[in-house]
Amino acid sequence: MAHTLESLLGETVTRSSGQPVSVRSLCGKERVLGLYFSANWSPPCRMFTPTLSSFYQSLKDGSSACKEVLEIVQISWDKDLEGYTESTQSIPWLSLPFNQRDRQRKLSRKFGVHGIPRLVLLDAETGRVITRDGFDKLSEDTTGSGFPWRRKSLHDVIKGTLLQSVDGSDVAEEVDATSALEGQKLIGFYFSAHWCLPCRYFDPELIRAYQLLRARGERFQIVFVSADRSEEAFQRHVAGMPWLTIPYEDPRNQAVKKYLGVDGIPMLVIVDDKGNMITMNGRQALTEDPQCKEFPWHPRPIEELTPLSSLHLNENMCVIYFTDGTEAGLKQGRLVLTEAATKEAEKGEERDLFFFLAGEDEFSDNVRDFADLDDTCPLLVILDSPEQNVYVCNEVKVTSKTASDFIDKFLRGELTPTPIPPLCAEGDGNEAGTVS
Secondary structure, eight states: OHHHHHHHHOSEEEOTTSOEEEGGGGOSTTEEEEEEEEOTTOHHHHHHHHHHHHHHHHHHTTOSOOOSEEEEEEEEOOSSHHHHHHHHTTOSSEEOOTTOHHHHHHHHHHTTOOSSSEEEEEETTTOOEEESOHHHHHHHOTTOTTTTOOOOOHHHHHOSEEEEOOTTOSSOEEEEHHHHHTTOSEEEEEEEOTTOHHHHHHHHHHHHHHHHHHHTTOOEEEEEEEOOSSHHHHHHHHTTOOSEEOOTTOTHHHHHHHHHTOOSSSEEEEEETTOOEEESOHHHHHHHOTTOTTTTOOOOSEEEOOGGGHHHHHHSEEEEEEOOSSHHHHHHHHHHHHHHHHHHHTTGGGOOEEEEEEOSSHHHHHHHHHHTOOOOSSEEEEEEGGGTEEEEOOOSSOOHHHHHHHHHHHHTTOSOOEEOOOOOBTTBTTOOOOOO
16 A cells, blocks of 8 residues: 555655656556565675666566566665765665765664665565564575565475374374464464573463363364474473474474564463464563463453563553543543554554553653653653653643544654663663663
8 A cells, every 4th residue: 555655664765766656556456566674785785786776677578487566675774975875876676865864774673674784675565574684684695586575375385294292101293283372362472591590480481381271172173383492492491391393403492483573481371273363472461461361362442551562662652641540530541542542553563553552651761761750640642662762642631533644743753752761771871771
């Protein structure tokens, strides 16, 4: 949809000549939009750009058999205008203007770009991600025979032999993944390692929950994905685990981790039987709901602000409505946020914002202190911790419409942020802080 791409890139991008090009003109069926994160100072980028250029030209001149049309927009990580000009002056594709630094940072964060080069491919009709690994795919498939490298299903990634524990035996039996997962409505992928202390604390909690859910009749199975550093540690770790396990040093350990976008442990990811994501935060959900009353923990449009919210607060843009903590105050907060939060939640994995209700408690006070907010109540803000900015709604009376208008303006880039003062770390006054 044109609106989706415009929300990412703005209304226009530019050719190397400086000529503006409408983002709407890039949309349509059988069209792919590549976001190429690159910089002139990066040797790997300078090595990859000719490969990408050759492939791009083969699609343009028809020498490739691929039917899908590719357009690329370069997202510059150059440090100054001179570097940007040098890296874009001879490219055959488009680029995001250098002065769009805020948009560049938001795109990098949205698509999890922590290093370059990176090529993210989007469906230009729907705006949905086809792959975040275009760099790896083209490096492996230089002719682009598999372009646009649409992702396999999760079931295809996991298929093969798994290990199944057997009661009363130290030796696991080999089972076929497809057969073992057949009939399961929900699948949890548990990423853990024996060397990780938080994992060892969480292991027994997950075993207890697994047994509870299975006894309750839930059609639920877990697949353990190991990050252990030796086979001996792996064997010690899986002893007593009642679920399925990917064998040690099996390439599927990395393939599943990459497929689901996991970058830390312990982590419990829950999907449905078609491989659709339900939650990346199964560990947090189980910690908050040890009796699994709300299993499988579908994301709620509005969450309560608690210490377990820290991960979201530090990694995402979050809407927070501070209340006085009373039942009436919290109820009013839900009325204010529900329309905007529901609309955002419908985006699924493409959502930009997470919504929280805060009461009068120590953690809410910590968040106020972190963002240098006063004690006004109620108070509606958008906290952008990764960029160290906060946006405050200054309306005296906040209604559902007020909140929706405030959030829409933020998403359109029409609000002016207030920088969050840097936290003074010992010996260094310039270190950016995180919510904890």
